[in-house]
Amino acid sequence: MSVTATNTTEIERILAGEVRAVARAISKVEDHLGDAAALMKEVFPRTGRGLIVGVTGSPGAGKSSLVDRLATFYRQQGERVGIVCVDPSSPFSGGAILGDRIRMQTLGLDPGVFIRSMATRGHLGGLARATVDAVAILDAAGYEKIIVETVGVGQDEVEIVKTADVSLVVVVPGMGDDIQALKAGIMEISDVFVINKADREGVLRTEKELEAMLSLAMRPDFWQPPIVKTVAIENKGIAELAAQIARYRDYQKQTKASLTHRASIARWRILELLQETLLARAVNREGAQQRLDALALEVADKRRDPYSAVEEIIGEAISNQQSAISQNQMPIADS
């Protein structure tokens, strides 16, 4: 794909930090439109200046308030802040819109803050890939701090937060009997632990529990994740949190583990994009959606099993490709 005149303009406007160009570029990667690939090829080499902070943790931990306060803190240092919120809820439920509206009340219309919620679009996946692409666009556009916040805490969300330079896991005092399981799952991804709502009862116990877990684990980079206590709604502990984020960033720069870490993120990104592209190629052919609907009905009626349905779709895609090649068409062009 050659770089067109339009794309050159587009990338220039993104690099200049034009908000509307940034917003449009993110919509483009979110919808995985035809020229999203061409755009991202230009964006990618311009990334790496911003600091990407990933935030996850259980619902009710006050992640949104914490992110808002952290963003405000960075703004007070004169930095531009991008916030990307990953919301797995469907477009119908209005989850993403609700989140944006609440946020707007807090951060107002500060032009130095760019806020975007990424929601699931249909059944073809790509939310994780679209999110890391959106972060890359904000990075290229010169946002000094980019905060990625997840609403859920699932497999995809953990993967997304892993791609950040610094990952925070937010917990609250007295989380109950599931905290063991949660902690086990997110232990590896957390560079800084935050106990939010630290004015609540049970904060000492939660801190001791976290310390006990941390003493058992040894990270490949030998970093000891600090535990920061905050009360986000009262703006307490935010400066300390920012300091710990900066401290890990500095530590990371000195260690060799950084390239290994970046390579594993890159591998994940390639696999996510590969998966999405292969699926799109298989189901975006003419008539493929109708065929898929028909096969789904057969499977629902137990006249067919999912495995043979998949074999049939792949068989059709291959024979389709054969005829495309014999007619001398480019088989790798995106549809």
Next chain:
Amino acid sequence: MSVTATNTTEIERILAGEVRAVARAISKVEDHLGDAAALMKEVFPRTGRGLIVGVTGSPGAGKSSLVDRLATFYRQQGERVGIVCVDPSSPFSGGAILGDRIRMQTLGLDPGVFIRSMATRGHLGGLARATVDAVAILDAAGYEKIIVETVGVGQDEVEIVKTADVSLVVVVPGMGDDIQALKAGIMEISDVFVINKADREGVLRTEKELEAMLSLAMRPDFWQPPIVKTVAIENKGIAELAAQIARYRDYQKQTKASLTHRASIARWRILELLQETLLARAVNREGAQQRLDALALEVADKRRDPYSAVEEIIGEAISNQQSAISQNQMPIADS
């Protein structure tokens, strides 16, 4: 793929409910081994007798205790119960193992209960597909109730719970400021709401909030999701919960929405399996992993962008396929 003598025996042992055959079959689909497809083709037509109950909700809501008590309740009715726990933590963290160990203390070694944790295996995904396959195996093996519990609450977890006949969402009183977002995201998937730890302060407010949300939504099947209050660790409200689960199951049988629902589940299953199969075909070729590692390093060093890396992998896979076809090999056989 033809049905071999070994598979015939295997499926017979599964249908007879032999625990070791069931466990081995689940391991097979979890690892996506070569003959997993052949096995699932035989399993699939034998499913549909068991009732599948999906359970999700935020960490700390006490899902595990609730699932254990519900399983015990069903056991007391003389039913066999399968429990599949979806744990997105990595195999290194021991999350899945921890969950199993805790559970074993509660449900003991009752031969009428089959417990299995499904954890992420590597970077190739397939957790959701493996989970629904495991449920299908338990269904074919004659378990009357199959409970699917997720540890996380993310996109994949919501999709998995959607595939159940009856989906429960578990909340606790006083979840705080993120409950709005959580509720918006999971509103559509919940057939029955459970307020667990209902002896805690704030239960009335949580109930009112849920009711308010429910009054705004209209489901396509016109079902009004009931709210059940439980205190799982004291075994309170479990019989009422089981009654509401049965009530929704009966309701579902009478409505036309059921086929649409099953078709949309089937569509999702086909797409998940298609995605996983296409990715496996692209990266399981000889030398593909080394190529992927090399490309990941180039992307990590910003010498290359993920999009052109993916184009290269697809180009190589296609030319590989060409030579396979010209040598008269079967291109759609799984490796």
